[in-house]
Amino acid sequence: MFSAILLSLAVVFVAELGDKSQLITMTYALRHRWWVVLSGVAIAATLVHGLSVAIGHFLGVTLPERPIAFAGAIAFLLFAVWTWREGRDSGDDDVQVSEPRFVVFAIVSSFVLAELGDKTMLATVTLASDHNWAGVWIGATAGMVLADGVAIAAGALLHKRLPARFLHSLASVLFLVFGLWLLFDGALGLRWAAVAAVGAVLIGAATVAVLRRNRERSSDPEPASALETPGQSAR
Template sequence: MLSAILISLAVVFVAELGDKSQLITMTYALRHRWWVVLSGVGVAAMLVHGLSVAIGHFLGLTLPDRPIAFAGAVAFLLFAVWTWREGRSGGEEDVRVAEPRFVVLAIISSFLLAELGDKTMLATVTLASDHHWAGVWIGATAGMVLADGAAIAAGVLLHKRLPERFLHSLASLLFLLFGLWLLFDSALGLRWVALAVTGSVALAAAVAAVGSARRRRRAAVDVDTQESPLESSARSIDRSPGY
């Protein structure tokens, strides 16, 4: 059992590095408290790897990939709209984090939909067929929580250094990209279309962000250089012959 824990922890930890679940975790950590995100990740990891162990050790079944991917794509597109509307609902100081109970449910559901049929789940299924099922479950859950914990730390660091409205826009964009990729690549099997669509959306967002930053900088410069009426009157008096 100990060997199953160590092997599963190492395999899942390495498999999660750079995976979409890490990006999803960081996206949630940009907007919500770290302990809320970590709680949702822990519950989702227990559920998804428990299902993997059951499939690999007890059932020997396979999951329908495309219906699950389509459901995940729809969920992420809805998350993108929800996050965008939440960020645009008020001014910079009016943006509020959603209630933790709803956030945890959103994290769990998005992780389940993202991980079903993913390489991490397939690795857990394979390990459970040859090793102690309880050890695989414990090790895989711990590996996923550790890997996604690093993503939470990155999200918390960015949250401290970037403005709230920008973080909401970034989170919305990431959810949109996740949804489009799942829709075109996993659900429809169109890898090149997925690359083209997500790349175009990311490029358009980057161009829009650069243009918005330049406009704000130009507006700030105009405000700084604009002369008030009192300053103009004082300058004209100083230039008059009597003074």
């Protein structure tokens, strides 16, 4: 059992590095307190890897990938709209992050939908078929929590350094990207359409950000020293 824990922890931790789950975690950490996000990740990891162990050790069946991907895409698109509306109502001076009533449920549901059929879950299914199921469950859950904890730390650091309105906009764009990728690539099997849609969203978001930044700079009042004439400055 101990060897199964160590093996599963190492495999899942490495598999999670750079995975979409880390990006999702960082996105939530931009908007919510770290312990709220970590709690949701821990619950989701327990559920997902418990299901993986049951599939690999007891059932030996596979999950339908496209219906799950479609459900995940719809969920992330709804999260994008939700986050964007929250960002419109908040100001740049917000220091504390408000916690909606169902934020943990949102984190858990989005993680479960994103992980079903993912390579991390498939790795857990494979490990559970050949190793102690309880050890695989514990190790895989711990590996996911540790890997996503790194993303939470990155998101918390960005939250301290960047304005609240910008973070809401960034989170909304990331949720939109996740939703479009799952919809076109996972649910419809159109990788080229997924790349085109995500690229268009990123280019559009970058363009809007640059235009807004330039408009804010042009609307800032000029320093008083720049408004003085040379004769006035001499006197």
